Amino acid sequence: QKEVEQDPGPLSVPEGAIVSLNCTYSNSAFQYFMWYRQYSRKGPELLMYTYSSGNKEDGRFTAQVDKSSKYISLFIRDSQPSDSATYLCAMRFSGGYNKLIFGAGTRLAVHP
Amino acid sequence: DTAVSQTPKYLVTQMGNDKSIKCEQNLGHDTMYWYKQDSKKFLKIMFSYNNKELIINETVPNRFSPKSPDKAHLNLHINSLELGDSAVYFCASSQVSGGAGNEQFFGPGTRLTVL
Numbered sequence: 001q002k003e004v005e006q007d008p009g010p011l012s013v014p015e016g017a018i019v020s021l022n023c024t025y026s027n028s029a030f031q032y033f034m035w036y037r038q039y040s041r042k043g044p045e046l047l048m049y050t051y052s053s054g055n056k057e058d059g060r061f062t063a064q065v066d067k068s069s070k071y072i073s074l075f076i077r078d079s080q081p082s083d084s085a086t087y088l089c090a091m092r093f094s095g096g097y098n099k100l101i102f103g104a105g106t107r108l109a110v111h112p
Numbered sequence: 113d114t115a116v117s118q119t120p121k122y123l124v125t126q127m128g129n130d131k132s133i134k135c136e137q138n139l140g141h142d143t144m145y146w147y148k149q150d151s152k153k154f155l156k157i158m159f160s161y162n163n164k165e166l167i168i169n170e171t172v173p174n175r176f177s178p179k180s181p182d183k184a185h186l187n188l189h190i191n192s193l194e195l196g197d198s199a200v201y202f203c204a205s206s207q208v209s210g211g212a213g214n215e216q217f218f219g220p221g222t223r224l225t226v227l
Contacts, residue, residue: 008152034215043116043202043218044155086153097167098143098206098214102155 006103135203
């Protein structure tokens, strides 16, 4: 079993839809949770960064962490074709070095 | 200005060859990383250097040897290339090696194809 599980999709939605992306994890010691967006043939770019449980909102993006269920989510409101990309969740422990463990990534396509 | 840059962007080579990939960051960060992304987009850390010192060394064949001449540069040398080494290799950097709010910035990647 992988430490971080993420459905690779693809997920196809119409423009304007609310998108929900999710990851589950097995190690309860993870404390920092991130979402990266990766366009085709580009490097990952950080979208959201959350510490421990709770919600964080940034524009159309909301990240949620439920540590009791070992489940994290990224919601995208009013999705746009420019949101079409692969979304990678990542997490790490609070101590030690900055070693990120990534999910497999979910490919999202938003069609006009 | 490019924050994290990698050269070359594409690398096509024959099995058995030796090749190097270079990475440079101009963010003033202390820590740099190499990641490998396979054909299924799975991104896995290989190495990390903090101020030229190796701090993360995952289970990677010893044909892969990272080198950090200074904290702004991290190179990856691969000996005796194999078909399974074909992947996209990403360099990343972060301000420090741990602690809160320590985001990693990624380079554009080097797409390695071994024939």
